[in-house]
Amino acid sequence: MTTETQSGRARPEAIKAVPVRHPGRWVAIAVLAVLAAMFLHLVLTNDRFNWRFIFVTMGEGKRGAMFTGPVLEGLRGTLLLTVVAMLIGVGLGIVLAIMRLSTNPVLSGVAFVYTWVFRAVPRLVLAILFGNLGILWERIGLGLPFDRQIGNLFGIHDLNAQFYSIKATDLLSGFLAGALALGLSEAAYMAEIVRAGIQSVDEGQSEAAAALGLARGQVLRRIVLPQAMRVIVPPTGNETIAMVKDTSLVAFVPVSFELFFQLQAISSRTFIVLPVLIAACLWYLIICSVLMVVQFFVERHFSRGYGTAGKARMRLSGLSAEQGGGAVPTSGPGGAGA
Amino acid sequence: MTDEMVRADNVHKSFGSLEVLKGIDLVVKQGEVSCVLGPSGSGKSTFLRCINHLEKINAGRIFVDGDLIGYRERGGKLHELKEREVAAQRRAIGMVFQRFNLFPHMTVLQNVMEAPCRVKRESKSEVRDRAVALLDRVGLGEKKDSYPAQLSGGQQQRVAIARALAMRPKLMLFDEPTSALDPELVGEVLDVMKDLARDGMTMIVVTHEIGFAREVGDSLIFMDGGVVVEQGPPREVIGNPQQERTKAFLSKVL
Ligand SMILES: Nc1ncnc2c1ncn2[C@@H]1O[C@H](COP(=O)(O)OP(=O)(O)OP(=O)(O)O)[C@@H](O)[C@H]1O
Numbered sequence: 381m382t383t384e385t386q387s388g389r390a391r392p393e394a395i396k397a398v399p400v401r402h403p404g405r406w407v408a409i410a411v412l413a414v415l416a417a418m419f420l421h422l423v424l425t426n427d428r429f430n431w432r433f434i435f436v437t438m439g440e441g442k443r444g445a446m447f448t449g450p451v452l453e454g455l456r457g458t459l460l461l462t463v464v465a466m467l468i469g470v471g472l473g474i475v476l477a478i479m480r481l482s483t484n485p486v487l488s489g490v491a492f493v494y495t496w497v498f499r500a501v502p503r504l505v506l507a508i509l510f511g512n513l514g515i516l517w518e519r520i521g522l523g524l525p526f527d528r529q530i531g532n533l534f535g536i537h538d539l540n541a542q543f544y545s546i547k548a549t550d551l552l553s554g555f556l557a558g559a560l561a562l563g564l565s566e567a568a569y570m571a572e573i574v575r576a577g578i579q580s581v582d583e584g585q586s587e588a589a590a591a592l593g594l595a596r597g598q599v600l601r602r603i604v605l606p607q608a609m610r611v612i613v614p615p616t617g618n619e620t621i622a623m624v625k626d627t628s629l630v631a632f633v634p635v636s637f638e639l640f641f642q643l644q645a646i647s648s649r650t651f652i653v654l655p656v657l658i659a660a661c662l663w664y665l666i667i668c669s670v671l672m673v674v675q676f677f678v679e680r681h682f683s684r685g686y687g688t689a690g691k692a693r694m695r696l697s698g699l700s701a702e703q704g705g706g707a708v709p710t711s712g713p714g715g716a717g718a
Numbered sequence: 719m720t721d722e723m724v725r726a727d728n729v730h731k732s733f734g735s736l737e738v739l740k741g742i743d744l745v746v747k748q749g750e751v752s753c754v755l756g757p758s759g760s761g762k763s764t765f766l767r768c769i770n771h772l773e774k775i776n777a778g779r780i781f782v783d784g785d786l787i788g789y790r791e792r793g794g795k796l797h798e799l800k801e802r803e804v805a806a807q808r809r810a811i812g813m814v815f816q817r818f819n820l821f822p823h824m825t826v827l828q829n830v831m832e833a834p835c836r837v838k839r840e841s842k843s844e845v846r847d848r849a850v851a852l853l854d855r856v857g858l859g860e861k862k863d864s865y866p867a868q869l870s871g872g873q874q875q876r877v878a879i880a881r882a883l884a885m886r887p888k889l890m891l892f893d894e895p896t897s898a899l900d901p902e903l904v905g906e907v908l909d910v911m912k913d914l915a916r917d918g919m920t921m922i923v924v925t926h927e928i929g930f931a932r933e934v935g936d937s938l939i940f941m942d943g944g945v946v947v948e949q950g951p952p953r954e955v956i957g958n959p960q961q962e963r964t965k966a967f968l969s970k971v972l
């Protein structure tokens with residue numbers, strides 16, 4: 381009935397309303413434009429910034445501070461440290477998260493204590509501590525645990541059942557100590573992130589997979605973790621970017637194979653401070669920009685199958701940004717299959 | 719003996735101090751469709767989940783096709799089966815859930831292929847052919863490259879049925895497969911189930927669809943408070959219930 385009457389009527393004229401004016405927005409833009417102009421003026425005209433020193437040359441026949449050999453070496457070190465520390469962090473973090481969620485109280489207890497300790501200790505302290513672990517043990521080796529004590533028990537002094545050992549200071553000095561300090565600390569944070577991710581996956585998923593006859597490991601690898609990744613990736617991007625910056629802490633291990641150390645070395649040699657700091661900022665900015673691009677693609681990869689929900693969320697964020705915050709709660713599809 | 723697909727002997731199950739199943743006895747013969755009816759909280763889902771060992775029972779025995787589920791009896795003692803052996807038992811038992819539980823990060827075809835590819839180590843092209851045939855059978859051949867979120871509820875549930883069938887189960891368990899669906903989508907799922915029943919699949923179906931039970935079911939079980947109150951041929955139980963509790967329940971749903 382209703383459709384008949386509606387289709388019988390002519391289509392009304394399309395709405396052409398005068399949009400709401402936002403005078404406040406224009407004022408804000410004007411203020412920001414002036415501030416930006418002032419900033420640019422300051423940066424370009426004040427020669428204490430010494431852009432030439434940063435980009436072109438530090439002196440006769442030398443490259444700019446950002447591009448000298450040692451700084452580029454340091455950059456390589458920073459990137460390598462980030463990669464190694466994040467690999468340790470993510471790998472160990474996943475293991476810890478799985479342990480934490482295990483029904484075995486010993487495993488979950490150990491994971492809890494690990495997270496507790498490594499989140500409590502500042503990374504800087506950890507870096508220095510790892511640099512000094514050589515004080516505790518002279519040699520670190522692989523072999524029968526407690527070999528000395530067992531030997532003493534049977535009256536053999538100096539029993540040595542180590543297959544392989546190395547002087548602690550060789551192993552722990554420098555790069556490895558730094559990477560371990562950062563990676564082990566990172567693992568504690570990653571464990572919490574991964575745990576949240578795993579717990580965000582509907583229990584019906586692992587149940588359905590188990591009912592199909594998949595083994596527990598397969599359920600985790602094929603069904604739960606890929607879905608958890610949607611929750612895990614964004615904070616992991618945060619962690620990676622934070623890690624890039626935290627690598628500067630290994631200067632205290634001490635490790636010199638690192639970006640900030642090398643830049644600082646320049647400023648202590650030349651007594652030119654500000655341009656060197658700016659060069660450091662620029663490098664960190666560049667690295668983080670690249671990482672953000674990587675994160676974008678990783679996120680897109682793991683949101684396969686969530687097309688509609690993902691788009692709805694983007695529309696929502698666009699909307700709330702326009703309205704100056706105030707997110708609108710919607711009853712969007714919380715998860716497919718629910 | 720061999721034509722008994724499912725045999726439950728005095729099955730008990732508790733969650734903490736709450737006893738949910740209080741001695742369930744049930745026999746479902748090869749090729750039979752057994753419908754389970756009962757009020758909310760009567761333990762229907764729990765019982766289904768015990769059959770494929772998603773829940774461990776506290777007492778009694780469940781056999782599927784002659785195999786004791788979850789345990790091995792040796793020297794008068796029960797030994798828990800290893801995880802691998804439990805998984806192997808589950809492969810013979812398909813399960814369809816009220817909330818579909820499709821894997822949202824995989825396409826429809828990947829959903830159907832996942833378990834046979836991982837578990838049976840069959841050749842991929844073989845599994846693929848079978849998956850496509852199954853999707854055609856449930857009327858979704860064209861949707862094989864869609865993601866679950868792009869399908870309607872009825873379509874998702876049909877994919878879930880195809881996914882379970884891909885493991886070539888001997889027994890299918892359905893836990894209120896149409897309860898989460900809009901009324902106009904219920905029929906398409908029931909049609910697939912009727913088709914399965916005609917093909918001789920042994921099925922246990924928890925449902926509130928009395929019409930389905932009457933038309934397709936070989937037996938109907940009415941559960942309440944963790945016990946089987948009444949069972950028999952659907953027409954008899956529905957048309958002429960003997961127990962007060964059955965009468966009271968049926969008067970509400972009919
Ligand atoms: N994992 C669990 N832990 C504790 N109690 C549970 C658990 N699962 C089910 N129960 C309880 O067991 C009882 C039976 O639940 P069950 O899901 O089997 O009922 P049902 O007959 O399927 O009901 P419905 O028709 O609502 O699906 C309920 O009281 C429920 O609260």
Ligand SMILES: [Mg+2]
Pocket residue numbers: 762763764893894
């Ligand atoms: Mg139920």
